[in-house]
Amino acid sequence: MIEEKQASTFNGYMTIVVLFVLQIIMVLGIASAPPMLKVICGIGGILVFICWFGFFMVAPNQGRVMQLFGQYVGSERQAGLRWANPLYMKAKVSLRVRNFESGTLKVNDSNGNPVDIAAVVVWKVVDTAEALFEVDDYENFVQIQSEAALRNLATTHPYDSHDDEDAGFCLRSNPEEVAELLKKEVQNRLSKAGVEVIEARISHLAYSPEIASAMLQRQQASAIVAARKKIVEGAVGMVELALESLAEKNVVQLDEERKAAMVSNLLVVLCGESAATPIVNTGSLYT
Numbered sequence: 001m002i003e004e005k006q007a008s009t010f011n012g013y014m015t016i017v018v019l020f021v022l023q024i025i026m027v028l029g030i031a032s033a034p035p036m037l038k039v040i041c042g043i044g045g046i047l048v049f050i051c052w053f054g055f056f057m058v059a060p061n062q063g064r065v066m067q068l069f070g071q072y073v074g075s076e077r078q079a080g081l082r083w084a085n086p087l088y089m090k091a092k093v094s095l096r097v098r099n100f101e102s103g104t105l106k107v108n109d110s111n112g113n114p115v116d117i118a119a120v121v122v123w124k125v126v127d128t129a130e131a132l133f134e135v136d137d138y139e140n141f142v143q144i145q146s147e148a149a150l151r152n153l154a155t156t157h158p159y160d161s162h163d164d165e166d167a168g169f170c171l172r173s174n175p176e177e178v179a180e181l182l183k184k185e186v187q188n189r190l191s192k193a194g195v196e197v198i199e200a201r202i203s204h205l206a207y208s209p210e211i212a213s214a215m216l217q218r219q220q221a222s223a224i225v226a227a228r229k230k231i232v233e234g235a236v237g238m239v240e241l242a243l244e245s246l247a248e249k250n251v252v253q254l255d256e257e258r259k260a261a262m263v264s265n266l267l268v269v270l271c272g273e274s275a276a277t278p279i280v281n282t283g284s285l286y287t
Contacts, residue, residue, distance in 0.1 A: 007074025012081030
């Protein structure tokens with residue numbers, strides 16, 4: 001694996017001064033030196049002229065990867081005018097933070113339900129050498145591997161738990177856990193390309209249109225059942241409290257049959273959807 005290293009470069013402004021002085025010396029030598037020195041000054045002048053092609057600019061949050069005859073010699077990240085060997089090939093690599101938004105993918109969750117899912121991945125290059133030499137096209141690599149990680153996440157977790165306590169976290173109800181798991185999954189896939197994943201989040205999540213209506217009805221039914229469960233639990237608690245209070249304060253003595261009738265009437269009143277119609281009993285409970 002090729003890892004990034006610092007290239008041997010020099011301050012461009014200082015190099016301009018040095019080359020300018022050398023160029024003047026070579027010109028003066030050619031004009032006034034003996035014949036043998038003129039040849040040396042001529043060769044030196046040609047070399048100095050070639051050195052003028054070694055200047056290059058590095059923008060902020062940009063890197064330059066340098067190669068000499070196909071061999072990696074280093075990278076330069078310092079912004080400004082720099083000078084390096086004119087024979088170096090200098091490739092630009094952006095170090096800025098970038099976003100990738102996947103298209104809407106249609107996959108089956110762990111329960112086999114088709115869902116539409118999309119994600120946004122925030123990333124940047126942290127190793128210029130790995131980005132250029134370990135993968136063919138690191139930008140395309142980020143896109144393909146991010147979508148692959150998203151597909152894997154969607155197929156290994158359910159869209160919704162449907163009140164199943166043993167189902168673990170699901171895609172819809174645990175966005176923070178899902179985002180952290182997606183970030184780790186994408187980072188594991190992109191680490192070989194010298195890329196750091198800053199953030200990864202689900203941007204779109206829904207059942208596929210062909211089952212959306214049925215799943216909506218299922219969610220509504222689950223909500224109704226959960227609400228009824230809470231109502232019944234509350235009603236049973238109120239009935240227990242009423243019986244305990246009557247027995248504790250010795251207000252009235254009820255046999256088991258009257259207690260059962262009282263419980264039945266209270267549950268009907270408390271759990272019914274419509275308002276109960278009161279009936280005043282002016283006779284005896286035992287007639």
